[in-house]
Amino acid sequence: MASMKIKKGDMVKVIAGRDKDKEGKVIAVNKKDNTLLVEGVNMVTKHAKPSMANQQGGILHQEGPIDASNVMFLHKGKATRVGFKMDGDKKVRYAKSTGDVID
Template sequence: MKIKKGDMVKVIAGKDKDKEGKVIRVDRKNSRVVVEGVNMLTKHTKPSAQNQQGGIVNMEGSIDASNVMYLHNGKATRVGFDVKDGKKVRVAKSTGEVID
C-alpha cells in the first residue's frame, strides 16, 4: 500500500472532500485507512469498566485508501516506488523526491 500510518493525506472524494489529516490506522487487507477528523461517526456505548458513564462517543470511521492522496510539502501528490541502494522506497511523483 502506498499510504502508511502517520502520513499526512488529503481526502479527494466523498462527503469530507478537501479535508486534510494524519493517518491513524491502515487496514491493508480491506484497503482502508482511518484519518484524523475525517468521516466522524457517533457511537452509542454502554457503561463498562473503562467507560463508567457510557453515552454517545464521536469517533473516526474508515474510508477507502483510493479516496486519499499523500501530502508532500503541502501539496497532494501521487506516490510511486523506486529502488535506491538496494532498498525499495516511496517517491513523490510530482517532485521525484524520496518520501521515506
C-alpha cells in the same frame, strides 16, 4: 497482495466523498480491506454502554474507515501520487510530482 502506498503517520488529503478537501494524519491502516482511519475525517456516532473502561457510557464521536483510493498523500503541502523505486538496494516511496524520496 500489493503494498499500500500510504502508511500510518502520513499526512493525507481527502479527494472524494463527504469530507472532500479535508486534511489529516493517518491513525491506522487496514491492508486487508484497503481502508484507513484519518484524524477528523468520516466522523461517526457510536452509542456505548457503560463499562469498566468507559464508566459514563453515552454517545461517542470517532473516526470511521475511509477507502485508500479516496485520499492522496500530502508532500510539502500539495497532494501527490506515490510511487516506488529502488534506491541502491532499498525499495523506497517517492512523490511523483517532485521525484523526492519520502522515506
